[in-house]
Amino acid sequence: MSFADVRDDGAGGLALEARRVEKAFGEKRVLRGFDLSVAPGEFVSIVGRSGCGKSTFLRLLTELDVPTAGRILLGPDGSATAASVVRMMYQEPRLLPWASVLDNVLIGLGDGGRSAGRLASARSALAAVGLADREREWPAVLSGGQRQRVALARALVSNPGILALDEPLGALDALTRIEMQSLLESVWQSKRFTALMVTHDVPEAIALGDRVVLIEDGSVTLDIAVDLPRPRQRGSQAFGSLEARLLDQLMRRADSPAGVV
Amino acid sequence: MTTSSAAIDLRRPEVSAGSRSHTKRVAVPSLAAVVPWLIPVSLICIWQAGSSLGFVSTQFLPSPTDVIAAAYALTMTGELPTHIAVSFQRAASGFLLGGSLAFVFGLLNGLSRTSELLTDTTFQMIRNVPNLALIPLVILWFGVDEGAKLFLTSIGVFFPIYINTFHGVRTVDAQLIEMARSYGIGRLNLFLKVILPGALPSIFVGVRFALGIMWLTLIVAETIAAKSGIGYMAMNAREFMLIDVVVLSIVVYALFGKLADVTARALERRTLSWHPSYQKV
Ligand SMILES: Nc1ncnc2c1ncn2[C@@H]1O[C@H](COP(=O)(O)OP(=O)(O)O)[C@@H](O)[C@H]1O
Ligand SMILES: [Mg+2]
Numbered sequence: 001m002s003f004a005d006v007r008d009d010g011a012g013g014l015a016l017e018a019r020r021v022e023k024a025f026g027e028k029r030v031l032r033g034f035d036l037s038v039a040p041g042e043f044v045s046i047v048g049r050s051g052c053g054k055s056t057f058l059r060l061l062t063e064l065d066v067p068t069a070g071r072i073l074l075g076p077d078g079s080a081t082a083a084s085v086v087r088m089m090y091q092e093p094r095l096l097p098w099a100s101v102l103d104n105v106l107i108g109l110g111d112g113g114r115s116a117g118r119l120a121s122a123r124s125a126l127a128a129v130g131l132a133d134r135e136r137e138w139p140a141v142l143s144g145g146q147r148q149r150v151a152l153a154r155a156l157v158s159n160p161g162i163l164a165l166d167e168p169l170g171a172l173d174a175l176t177r178i179e180m181q182s183l184l185e186s187v188w189q190s191k192r193f194t195a196l197m198v199t200h201d202v203p204e205a206i207a208l209g210d211r212v213v214l215i216e217d218g219s220v221t222l223d224i225a226v227d228l229p230r231p232r233q234r235g236s237q238a239f240g241s242l243e244a245r246l247l248d249q250l251m252r253r254a255d256s257p258a259g260v261v
Numbered sequence: 262m263t264t265s266s267a268a269i270d271l272r273r274p275e276v277s278a279g280s281r282s283h284t285k286r287v288a289v290p291s292l293a294a295v296v297p298w299l300i301p302v303s304l305i306c307i308w309q310a311g312s313s314l315g316f317v318s319t320q321f322l323p324s325p326t327d328v329i330a331a332a333y334a335l336t337m338t339g340e341l342p343t344h345i346a347v348s349f350q351r352a353a354s355g356f357l358l359g360g361s362l363a364f365v366f367g368l369l370n371g372l373s374r375t376s377e378l379l380t381d382t383t384f385q386m387i388r389n390v391p392n393l394a395l396i397p398l399v400i401l402w403f404g405v406d407e408g409a410k411l412f413l414t415s416i417g418v419f420f421p422i423y424i425n426t427f428h429g430v431r432t433v434d435a436q437l438i439e440m441a442r443s444y445g446i447g448r449l450n451l452f453l454k455v456i457l458p459g460a461l462p463s464i465f466v467g468v469r470f471a472l473g474i475m476w477l478t479l480i481v482a483e484t485i486a487a488k489s490g491i492g493y494m495a496m497n498a499r500e501f502m503l504i505d506v507v508v509l510s511i512v513v514y515a516l517f518g519k520l521a522d523v524t525a526r527a528l529e530r531r532t533l534s535w536h537p538s539y540q541k542v
Contacts, residue, residue, distance in 0.1 A: 062443060083445055094440040098458040098535040107454070110445035140537045154444075 013041035013194030014075045014085055014161030016061070021070035023056055023218075030056045032218040034070070040161075043188055043195040045209030047202060049250065052215045054198040058164045061196070062088045074162065087160035091167045093151040095139040101126065101150050102135035108154035125157035126150075128187055145176035149183065156191065163188075165197040169204065181207055182231065189230075202246050206239060207232050214249060222249055323505040328512060331505040340494070345513065348479065348490040351407070352517075355414025356475050360468070363419040367426025367467075371460070372452075377427075384423060392416045392474075393481055405486040410479065417478035418471040425467025429460030462536065465529045472521040480514060491517075 016038040023031040030053040038044050048054050059065040061072055063082035074080040087108070095104045105122040112118060126132050129149040139147055148168065155163060168184075169177045185208055188195055199205050205212045206226055214222035224246070228238055305325050311317040312324030319327065335341035366384070370377040392413055403409035433456050441455050483492020491510050498506035533539050 064439070064443065088443055090436075090440075092436065094436050096437060096455065096458070098461075098533075099454065107441065107444050107446065111447045111450050138535045140535065 012161075012192040014080060015040045015073075016162060016194060016196075017073045017078065018057070018061075019071050019073065021057070021060065021072060022068045023053070023060060023065075024068045030218055031060075031067070034215075034219045036213065036220055038194055038196065040076075041192045041194055043197070043208055043210045045205035045212045046196060046198045046215060047200065047205050047212060047246065047250070048215035050200070053218050054215055055166055057215070058088065058166050058196065058198060061162075061164055062086050080161065085161040087155040087158065087163050089148075089151055089155045089163065089165045089168045091170045093139070093144075093147040095147055095150055095154075097139050099139075100135065101131065101137050101139065101142070104139065104150055105135075105153045105157050108157040110158070121157050122153075125153040128156070128190075129153045129183065143176070145172055145180055148172065148180060152184070152187065156187065156193070159191065160193055162194045162196070165195065167198055167200060170200065177204075184208065185230065202243055202250070203234055203239075206242050206246070207234065212242075212246060214246065222246075320504065323508055327505045328509050331503075331509050335506065335509070341509075341513075344489060344491050344494045348483065348492070349517070351410045351414065351483075351490060352475055352479055352521075355411050355479070356418050356471065358411065359415030359418030360422050360471060362415070363422035363467075363471075364426055364464070367423045367464075368430060368460075371427045371430025372456070381427075384420070387416075388420045388424075392478060396482065396485060400486050405488055409486050410482045410490075413482045414475050414478045417474040421470035421474060422464070422467040425463045425470070426460060429463030429467075430456055432463070433459035462533060465525065465533070469522065469525050472525060473518070476514060476518050476521070 016036075018034055018036040021031050021034040022029065023034075034053075034057065036044075036057075046054050046057075056065070060067050061082065063086075074082065074085055096107065099107070102119070102122055105125055106114065106118060108125070109118050109121065123132065123135065126135055129152050131146060131149055131153065134142065134146070139150065142150065148171075152168075165184075169180050172180060181204060184197075188208075195208075197205075197208060206228075209226055212222075212224050212226060213220050216222075224242065226232075226242065228236070228242075232239060308317075308322075309325045312319060312322070312327075317324075323331075332341060366376075366380060370381055395413065395416070399409045399412055403412065437455055437459065438451065441451050446454065479490075480492050483490040484496045487493040491513050495507050495510035498504075498510070530539055
């Protein structure tokens with residue numbers, strides 16, 4: 001199960017391709033003809049109005065749910081399983097309150113004891129998120145941002161090829177959020193996993209994504225490459241015009257009368 | 262190198278802070294340790310004064326010193342230690358039997374819908390019968406044997422632990438379970454690392470309730486159907502109008518109850534040290 005033993009540190013990201021994915025809950029068609037292809041190591045930000053199917057797509061990607069039709073192919077030959085290559089981070093850290101910070105990170109390696117190798121992996125993952133000295137603490141004593149960093153360490157300890165993030169910073173205050181964005185960026189730059197991040201914050205999507213993808217009516221309606229040098233300057237003119245363009249597209253849907261869905 | 266020295270540096274202040282506060286507590290008992298005893302101690306003083314000054318007839322209520330004298334005399338004859346040992350053994354065996362069955366069924370029914378369907382309705386029906394209502398039947402079945410007391414205390418202990426274990430397992434955060442599954446955590450570890458610790462606070466609530474019911478059931482059972490134990494000692498003393506021994510029995514029960522509660526709390530504090538409400542600031 002634990003692929004940390006198989007994939008070396010920094011093995012990099014895996015490609016992902018969603019082909020004509022459909023997902024319906026009863027009568028309700030949430031995803032329709034959803035196509036998306038992501039290159040290895042790419043960072044894709046996903047935006048879209050609430051209820052447009054972003055979380056649904058990530059759940060299909062992590063195989064927590066199955067598509068009604070279509071396929072999601074993982075890895076170079078499309079044969080990798082989500083359980084072995086995809087890790088997920090949520091808006092809530094979902095830490096075990098009764099396990100120490102270190103034991104929470106160990107969960108990320110799946111079943112198994114506290115062997116020296118596993119402990120070393122967990123410690124280095126904690127060090128990567130700047131919490132090396134907090135390994136023996138209970139999650140309850142950490143701040144919201146620190147808890148989310150533990151969750152990030154847990155997601156990354158097994159060096160996944162793909163990291164799916166569902167509004168990972170949505171619950172944090174503005175300042176912590178900006179700190180976490182640069183942490184996320186630097187961790188991604190050093191490990192080079194493929195990242196898919198759902199966010200409702202357009203500047204955040206632009207600051208982190210190589211591409212920003214807009215989902216509307218269950219499929220991708222806009223796919224923009226962000227060609228700005230990192231770390232990105234939010235005040236810059238190029239940043240601003242991208243932001244305006246995305247917001248404009250989002251707002252247009254908001255202004256149009258209901259019944260678009 | 263750097264990490265190990267950092268780890269030691271981290272540990273040191275903890276140790277010294279801990280030992281400092283410990284010595285302080287021994288030397289000068291803190292206010293919080295004294296306050297809970299103010300009312301009991303004052304009541305005993307008033308009681309003693311009332312008896313000594315003749316406001317309260319010792320036929321009606323023996324003075325605290327009379328009770329202490331009775332305790333001393335009965336300890337010398339060996340009666341008190343024997344009765345205490347018998348009651349304690351009954352309480353412990355009833356608690357262990359009823360408690361472990363309750364724990365097992367609580368877990369089973371919490372984890373498996375089939376098991377719940379099969380047994381929960383039955384348990385809920387039995388639960389609605391006050392266990393003391395079973396005394397006449399139990400006497401017919403077991404006479405004044407140990408079986409009678411074991412049966413009654415086990416049943417009394419069973420329901421609070423069963424219900425709270427069941428509830429605890431069912432209310433474990435579903436998001437944590439989904440998280441653990443998504444990391445490939447297998448069934449055994451899911452149970453040991455997520456479900457059981459998550460259910461523990463609720464299980465402890467059940468244990469504390471069960472301890473109260475355990476003493477209540479035992480007292481009643483011993484006064485009605487027993488030839489030994491604290492309850493029997495009290496009943497026997499009543500027949501001979503030994504009011505000091507009657508009061509002594511009540512005091513012993515009170516001390517036992519307090520002891521059980523203190524033990525449960527200590528256990529709780531140890532196992533739930535992760536819980537925000539148990540964390541030292
Ligand atoms: N398990 C489910 N059963 C029924 N409907 C669902 C289920 N999961 C999601 N939906 C519906 O699918 C739509 C998309 O949900 P979701 O993907 O969570 O949206 P978001 O883009 O805000 O993350 C919503 O209308 C939601 O009500
Ligand atoms: Mg969502």
